[in-house]
Amino acid sequence: MSDAYNQLLDATIQHLQGLKARGVRFVSVEQENLSALTRTPRPPAQIPAASVTPPPVPKPVERPVVQAAPLFSTPTEIPIATGPVLTGEAKVAAFAELRTRAMVCVKCPHLAASRKNVVFGVGNIDAELMFVGEAPGADEDAQGEPFVGKAGQLLTKIIQTMGLQRDQVYIANILKCRPDTPGQSAGNRKPTPEEMQTCIPYLHEQIDLIRPKVLVALGGTAMEGLLGKTGITKLRGQWHTYRNIPLMPTYHPSYLLHNQLLSEKRRVWEDMLGAMEKLGMPINEKQRNFFLKG
Ligand code: URA
Numbered sequence: 655m656s657d658a659y660n661q662l663l664d665a666t667i668q669h670l671q672g673l674k675a676r677g678v679r680f681v682s683v684e685q686e687n688l689s690a691l692t693r694t695p696r697p698p699a700q701i702p703a704a705s706v707t708p709p710p711v712p713k714p715v716e717r718p719v720v721q722a723a724p725l726f727s728t729p730t731e732i733p734i735a736t737g738p739v740l741t742g743e744a745k746v747a748a749f750a751e752l753r754t755r756a757m758v759c760v761k762c763p764h765l766a767a768s769r770k771n772v773v774f775g776v777g778n779i780d781a782e783l784m785f786v787g788e789a790p791g792a793d794e795d796a797q798g799e800p801f802v803g804k805a806g807q808l809l810t811k812i813i814q815t816m817g818l819q820r821d822q823v824y825i826a827n828i829l830k831c832r833p834d835t836p837g838q839s840a841g842n843r844k845p846t847p848e849e850m851q852t853c854i855p856y857l858h859e860q861i862d863l864i865r866p867k868v869l870v871a872l873g874g875t876a877m878e879g880l881l882g883k884t885g886i887t888k889l890r891g892q893w894h895t896y897r898n899i900p901l902m903p904t905y906h907p908s909y910l911l912h913n914q915l916l917s918e919k920r921r922v923w924e925d926m927l928g929a930m931e932k933l934g935m936p937i938n939e940k941q942r943n944f945f946l947k948g
Contacts, residue, residue: 737862745863749779752859756830761852768834771798775826775860782933783818784866785809786857788875788906789829791842800825805908809872812907815944816926817935826860828879829853850879861897868929869899873906891925893932902929920945 740748756774760766773790776799785801793803801809810820829845830853845853857879861869871877874886880896883889886903894901904925910918923944930937 739865740863745779749860749863752856752863756856759830759853759856762831762849764834765829765831765849768836769831770795772830773798773800773827773832774830774856775824776800777820777824778822779824779864781822781824781864782867783822783870783929784824784826784861784864784868785813785870785872786876786880787825787827787872789827789842789845790832792832792840795832800827801907804911805906808907808910812922812926815923815941816930817941824860824864824866826857828857828876830856844875845879850875854879861899866899868932869896869901870925870929871901871903873904873909876906877903891921891928893928900932902932916945916947 753774757772759772771790773794777784787801787809790800791803791805794800794806800806809825813820813823828850833843833845833849835841835843869880871880874884874889877883877886877889877894880901881894883894886905889903890905892903894903902925904922905918907922910922927937927942930941
C-alpha cells in the first residue's frame with residue numbers, strides 16, 4: 655500500500671477511535687463511500703501500471719446508511735469517556751464547536767423542518783451538577799432554551815431551593831429538537847427511539863466536555879436515553895453510574911405538576927438532597943425538612 659493510503663487509513667482510524675471514545679456509536683456513511691471501501695486500493699504508484707493485473711472490482715454491497723440498534727442493551731456497552739479533560743479556552747472552543755454542529759443539525763429531517771430553534775443546552779460548562787431532561791416543549795422551542803415553560807419554572811425553583819442558581823448548573827435534554835406533533839395544535843410527544851439514538855451523541859459530547867460530578871436524570875426518558883433503563887418509579891432515588899459519573903434519576907418536574915401529592919414532592923426533594931450530599935454541599939435544617947409533614 656502507498657504511504658498516502660496508509661496515512662489516510664491511520665487518520666481515519668484515529669478519527670473513528672476519537673468519536674468512539676466520546677461515545678459516538680454510529681456514523682453515517684454515504685453509499686458511494688461504502689462501496690469505495692469494499693474495493694481493493696489501487697497499487698502503489700512506483701509499480702508500472704502495465705505490469706499489474708487490475709484486481710476484480712467487487713460488487714458494491716447494499717448496506718443501510720445508518721444502522722439501527724438499541725441505544726444500549728447492556729450497561730457494559732456504555733462507553734467510558736476516555737478523551738482528554740479540557741479546561742479553559744480549549745474547553746470553551748470545543749463546546750462552541752459542538753454547539754455550532756448541533757445548531758445546524760438536520761439528521762432528523764422531520765424535526766429540522768418543524769423546529770423553531772435547536773435547544774442545545776444552557777448553563778455553566780464547568781458545572782459540577784448537570785440536569786438531563788427529555789426534549790424541548792413548545793416554550794423551549796420558541797425560546798431556544800431548555801426548561802423555560804411551566805415544568806422548567808418548577809425545575810428552576812428546585813435548583814434555587816438547593817441553594818444554587820440556574821447559571822451555576824448545566825441543563826440539557828436527550829433531544830435537541832422539539833418532537834413534532836403533525837396535525838396537532840398543542841401538546842408534546844415522547845421522542846422515538848430512533849430520534850433519541852440519532853441525537854444522543856450531542857449529549858454524550860456535552861457530558862464528556864463538562865464532566866460534571868453529579869448527573870440528575872429528570873424522568874424516564876432521560877434514564878432510557880442515558881442508561882437504556884426503564885421504569886423510573888423503581889429507578890429513582892438510587893445512585894447509578896453513567897461513564898463513571900454518579901447519576902441520580904428522579905421524577906420529571908412535569909410529573910410533579912400533575913401529581914401534587916406531598917409524598918411525591920418529598921421523593922424528588924430527597925433525590926436532590928442525595929445529589930447535594932454527593933457534591934458535598936451544605937444542607938441546612940430547613941432544606942432537610944422540606945415537604946415533611948408537620
Ligand atoms: N421538558 C423537558 O424534558 N425538557 C425541556 O426542556 C422542557 C420540558
